[in-house]
Amino acid sequence: MALWQTTTLVFGSVSAGGQLEKDNPALRPCKLCGENKNLCNSHIIPKAFFRRIKDGDPQLYRVTVDSDPIARSSNGDEIQRLLCFECEQFFQRTYEDYGTELFINQKNICENEDFVFITRFQYEKYYLFIISILWRASVSTLKNFREIHSLISANKILNPCLRLQTLNISLKNNIRLDDFIKISATRIIDPQDNIPQSVIDGVMSGLSFGRGNSPEEGVHYYFMVDGYIILINLYPPNSPTLKNWHPKCAIKDRTYLKIPKIPYYEIKEVKEGMAALAQARAPEPKRGRGKQ
Numbered sequence: 001m002a003l004w005q006t007t008t009l010v011f012g013s014v015s016a017g018g019q020l021e022k023d024n025p026a027l028r029p030c031k032l033c034g035e036n037k038n039l040c041n042s043h044i045i046p047k048a049f050f051r052r053i054k055d056g057d058p059q060l061y062r063v064t065v066d067s068d069p070i071a072r073s074s075n076g077d078e079i080q081r082l083l084c085f086e087c088e089q090f091f092q093r094t095y096e097d098y099g100t101e102l103f104i105n106q107k108n109i110c111e112n113e114d115f116v117f118i119t120r121f122q123y124e125k126y127y128l129f130i131i132s133i134l135w136r137a138s139v140s141t142l143k144n145f146r147e148i149h150s151l152i153s154a155n156k157i158l159n160p161c162l163r164l165q166t167l168n169i170s171l172k173n174n175i176r177l178d179d180f181i182k183i184s185a186t187r188i189i190d191p192q193d194n195i196p197q198s199v200i201d202g203v204m205s206g207l208s209f210g211r212g213n214s215p216e217e218g219v220h221y222y223f224m225v226d227g228y229i230i231l232i233n234l235y236p237p238n239s240p241t242l243k244n245w246h247p248k249c250a251i252k253d254r255t256y257l258k259i260p261k262i263p264y265y266e267i268k269e270v271k272e273g274m275a276a277l278a279q280a281r282a283p284e285p286k287r288g289r290g291k292q
């Protein structure tokens, strides 16, 4: 159990560490407003998440959750010149200040054995916050997000929604982003308390990618932060799976969130990530026993 107590984990389906562009920031078009400007080194996953998990324990581990999960030390965050200063500030004020605090603002949170409830929930703001992370990954050229780059074709839909702070793609046809981008959230716990909740809350995963068995089942992206897994499903129009999508972890358009609790070992990626991390943190086996 001591193994978990000073550990922070970053895991995902990638293995490279942080990438900071050191080139000269000549004028280039901002990915959001399109104007030629000096661009900031933008974080794909909001900086506030990393700042929090690095607080008190600067050692991060990145775990590759593939067929053979491995944990390596890492500085965690991916960075690229994407946005001008004004757009970076706009994202932070409009979406990130709210989205990165949602799960830790204790005055709005209560829970029972099965669910966490978050009151004063701002559905549209939070939805667009999650979409802004996906959008950043899609317009970047970082190889860690290569599975998400195909979403760049959706930029002409996502970009105006993010700028205008709306889920409405077309008022005329009443089409919305949340008609086919479905977001759900689950609270990760250990019912046996072998892993303290504070440790689970300190685990963070980068944006990872998965695909259904058929095109109708869509693609999905997920990340874990503050002890919650956020899952984003994208479906093609008229998908039968989309029509029947009503999981109890769905984020709904109402003024509170009701998030089911799930044991960490019921989610394969989390279970394997935890196991790989425990192995990485295990003390080196002693050598030369019996020669003292």
Ligand SMILES: [Zn+2]
Residues within 6 Å of the ligand: 030, 031, 032, 033, 034, 035, 083, 084, 085, 086, 087, 088
């Ligand atoms: Zn801009």
